[in-house]
Amino acid sequence: MSSERVPVELCKGINGLEKVVLREVRGSSAEVYLYGGQVTSWKNDHGEELLFVSSKAIFKPPKAIRGGIPICFPQFGNHGSLEQHGFARNRVWSIDIDPPPFPTNTSSRAFIDLILKPSEEDMKIWPHRWCSFFNTCLSGNNDGQTHCFCLSEFYLSIIVSICSYEFRLRVALGPGGDLMLTSRIRNTSTEGKPLTFTFAYHTYFSVSDISEVRVEGLETLDYLDNLQNKERFTEQGDAITFESEVDKIYVSTPTKIAILDHEKKRTFVIRKDGLPDAVVWNPWDKKAKAMADFGDDEYKHMLCVEAAAVEKPITLKPGEEWRGRQELSAVPSSYCSGQLDPQKVLQCS
Numbered sequence: 464m465s466s467e468r469v470p471v472e473l474c475k476g477i478n479g480l481e482k483v484v485l486r487e488v489r490g491s492s493a494e495v496y497l498y499g500g501q502v503t504s505w506k507n508d509h510g511e512e513l514l515f516v517s518s519k520a521i522f523k524p525p526k527a528i529r530g531g532i533p534i535c536f537p538q539f540g541n542h543g544s545l546e547q548h549g550f551a552r553n554r555v556w557s558i559d560i561d562p563p564p565f566p567t568n569t570s571s572r573a574f575i576d577l578i579l580k581p582s583e584e585d586m587k588i589w590p591h592r593w594c595s596f597f598n599t600c601l602s603g604n605n606d607g608q609t610h611c612f613c614l615s616e617f618y619l620s621i622i623v624s625i626c627s628y629e630f631r632l633r634v635a636l637g638p639g640g641d642l643m644l645t646s647r648i649r650n651t652s653t654e655g656k657p658l659t660f661t662f663a664y665h666t667y668f669s670v671s672d673i674s675e676v677r678v679e680g681l682e683t684l685d686y687l688d689n690l691q692n693k694e695r696f697t698e699q700g701d702a703i704t705f706e707s708e709v710d711k712i713y714v715s716t717p718t719k720i721a722i723l724d725h726e727k728k729r730t731f732v733i734r735k736d737g738l739p740d741a742v743v744w745n746p747w748d749k750k751a752k753a754m755a756d757f758g759d760d761e762y763k764h765m766l767c768v769e770a771a772a773v774e775k776p777i778t779l780k781p782g783e784e785w786r787g788r789q790e791l792s793a794v795p796s797s798y799c800s801g802q803l804d805p806q807k808v809l810q811c812s
Contacts, residue, residue, distance in 0.1 A: 468486045468487075468488060469486060470485065470486055470487070470488075470571075470572040470573040471483060471484075471485060471486075471572070471573060471574070471575060472484045472486070473558075476494070476496060476503075476522070477522035478522045478523055480496055480497070480498050480522055481496070481497045481498075482494050482495060482496045482497065482503070483495045483497070483558075483575045483634075485573040485574065485575065485634065485635070485636050486573055486636075487508075487571060487573045487636040487637070487638065487640060488638075489508045489638070489639075489640065490507075490508035490509070490510070490640075491505075491506060491507050491508050491636055491639075491640030492504070492505075492506045492636070493505045493506070493573075493634065493636055493642055495575055495577070495634050496522075496528065497555055497556050497557070497558070497577070498522075498524060498528070498554075498555050498556075499527065499528055499533060499534065499551070499552040499553065499554070499556070500534055500551065500552075500554075500556040500577045500579060500632050501528055501531050501532060501533055501534065501552060502514070502531050502532040502634060502642070502644070503516055503528060503530065503531035504516070504531070505642045505791070507640050507793055508640055512669055513668070513669055513731070513791075513793050514530065514531050514532065514666070514667055514668065514669055515530050515531075515667040515668060515669040515670075515761075515764060515765035516528070516529070516530030516531050516667070517529040517530050517756055517757050517758060517761055518758055518761070519755070519756045519757060519758055520756055521756050524553065524555075525553050526553075526756070527548070527552045527553055528552070529754075529756040529757055530667045530765070531667060532644065532664055532665065532666045532667070533548065533552040533665040534551045534552055534632070534646070534664065534665070535548040535549055535551070535552065535661070535662060535663040535664075535665050535769075535771070536549050536550075536551040536630065536646075536648070536660060536661075536662050537549050537550075537551070537659075537660035537661070537662075538660065538661055539661040539662060539663045539742075539771060539773045540689070540773070548663075548665065549660075551579060551630065552665075554579060554582065556577040556578065556579045556632070557577065557578050557579070558575065558576065558577060558578075559576040559577055559578040559631060560576075562576040562578075562631060562633070563631075565633060565645075570638075571635060571636055571637055571638055573635065573636040574633055574634060574635035574636070575633070575634050575635075576631065576632070576633050577631070577632045577633075577634070578629065578630065578631050578632070579629075579630040579632070580628070580629055580630070581627065581628060627650070627651045627652045627653070627654075627658075628648055628649060628650055628651055628652075628658055629648070629649045629651055630646065630647075630648050631646070631647040631648075631649075632644065632645070632646050632647075633645045637790075639792075640792075640793070641790055641791060641792045642790070642791045643788070643789070643790045643791075644664060644788070644789045644790075645786065645787075645788045645789075646662070646785075646786065646787045646788070647784055647785070647786050648660070648662075648777075648779070648784065648785050648786075648787075649779070649782075649783070649784040649785075650779035650780060650781050650782065650783055650784075651781070651782075652781045653781070654781075655781055656781070657778050657779060657780055657781075658778070658779045659776050659777065659778045659779075660776060660777055661771075661772060661773045661776050661777070662738070662771060662772045662773075662777065662787060663738075663740075663742060663769045663770065663771035663772070663773065664738075664769055664770045664771070664787075664789045665742075665767060665769050666733075666767060666768060666769055666770070666789070666791070667765050667766075667767050668722055668731055668765065668766050668767070668768065669764060669765060670722075670724050670727070670764060670765060670766050671724055671725075671726035671727045671764070672726055672763055672764070673705045673745060673762065673763050673764070673765070673766060674704075674705060674706070674763075675724065675725040675726045676704070676705060676722065676723065676724055676725070676766055677702040677703060677704045677722075677723050677725075678702060678703040678720065678721070678722050678723075678743060678766075678768060679702045679703075679720070679721045679723065680716070680717050680719060680720040680721055681698060681703060681713045681716060681720060681741060681743070682698055682700060682701055682702060682703070683697065683698060683699075684697070684698050684713050684714065684715065684716060685697050685698075685713070685714050685715070686698060686711040686712055686713040686714065687711065687712040687714065687774065688710070688711055689710040689711065689712065690708065690709075690710050693712075698713070702723075703743060705745055705766070707747055708745065708746060708747035708749070708750060709743055709744060709745050709747075710742075710743075710744050711742070711743050711744075712740055712741075712742050712771070712773050712774065713740060713741045713742070713743065714739065714740050714774045715739055715740075716739060716740060716741040718734060718735055718736065719732060719733065719734050719735075720732075720733045720735075720741055720768060721733075722766065722768055723796055724796070725796075728795060728796045729793055729794070729795065729796055730793070730794050730795070730796045731768075731791065731792070731793055732791070732792040732793075732794065733768060733770060733789065733790075733791060734789070734790040734791075734792070735770040735787075735788065735789050735790070736786075736787070736788040737772070737785065737786050737787040737788060738770040738771055738772050738787045738788075738789065739772060739774075739775070740770075740771040740772060740773045740774055741768060741769065741770060741771060742767065742768070742769035742771050742773070743766075743767065743768055743769075744766075744767040744769070745762055745765070745766055745767065746762050747762055748760075748762060750762075770787070770789045772787065
C-alpha cells in the first residue's frame with residue numbers, strides 16, 4: 464500500500480459533521496468543516512496546532528463553532544440588522560466541483576473549493592427593502608360641493624429585492640505550510656440591484672500566554688473602539704500588548720501584520736489583499752466567563768486578529784465580483800537585545 468499522503472480527504476468530524484482534511488507533503492495539515500465553511504485546524508509540519516478552538520465549542524447547528532476561522536458575512540459584528548457576524552458561519556456549504564478559473568501561484572494539490580448560495584431562510588432575513596407610505600383620499604360631489612375624506616389608516620407598500628449572490632471560498636495549504644483563504648463574492652442579481660456587505664476572516668490564533676504577545680504593524684493607525692460605542696481613536700503605542708479586554712477595528716491597515724509570541728518564539732504573519740481593516744479581539748476574563756462555549760481561562764491562550772472590510776461596506780453592482788484573500792504563515796522569531804524582532808518578517812516579500 465502506498466505511503467503517499469492523500470492531499471484532500473472528505474470524512475466525518477465531531478457530531479458527524481462533514482469535514483475536509485488537507486495534507487501537504489511535508490507534514491502540515493488543515494481541517495475545514497462544511498458547516499460554516501470553517502477552518503478548525505491548521506498544523507505545522509511538527510504537528511503543532513496553530514489555531515485556537517475552544518474546548519467548549521459546540522459543533523452542532525445552528526450554533527457557530529467557537530474558534531478556528533469563522534467567516535463573517537454578509538455582516539461583521541453588529542454593523543447591521545442581522546444576527547452577530549451574519550449567517551455564513553451558520554450555513555452548510557457545498558463542495559464546488561466545477562469552480563471558475565482560479566489564478567494561483569502554488570502547485571500544491573492540498574486545496575478545497577466551497578460554495579455558498581442564498582437559501583430561502585437567508586432571503587427572509589436579508590432582503591433589501593424599500594418602504595413607501597400612502598394616505599388614500601376619497602372625493603365625492605353629492606350636494607353641489609366637493610368633499611375629500613381621508614381614510615384613517617395608512618397603507619404600507621414594501622418593495623423587496625431578494626439578495627442574490629455566489630460566495631466561493633478556496634482554502635489551500637502551500638508547500639511551506641502556509642494557509643491561504645480566498646473569498647470571491649459575486650452579485651448575481653437579475654433585478655439590477657446592488658449587493659452591500661461587510662466581511663471578516665475571524666481568525667483565532669493559538670498563543671502561549673496573551674500577556675507575552677504583541678502585535679506589530681498597526682501602530683499609529685486609527686481604530687474604532689467597540690468597547691466605547693465605536694468611537695474613533697489613534698493607536699499610540701509602539702506595539703499592541705494585552706492587559707485587559709480589547710475589541711478594536713483598525714482602519715486602512717497595511718497588507719502585512721505580525722503577531723509575536725515571546726514564549727513560543729514564534730511569529731504569525733498575516734498577509735491580506737482586498738481587506739483594508741484589521742480587527743483585534745480578546746474577551747478577557749469577565750466576558751470569557753459569560754460565554755457558554757468558551758472556557759473561563761481560555762482567553763489567556765488565544766488572540767483574534769482578523770483581516771476585514773468593515774468601516775466602508777463593499778457594494779457590488781450586478782455581475783461584479785469582489786475578492787478578499789488572507790495568507791497565514793508561522794515562522795521562528797528572531798531576537799534583538801532580548802526582544803522579538805519582527806521587522807525581517809514584515810519587510811520580507
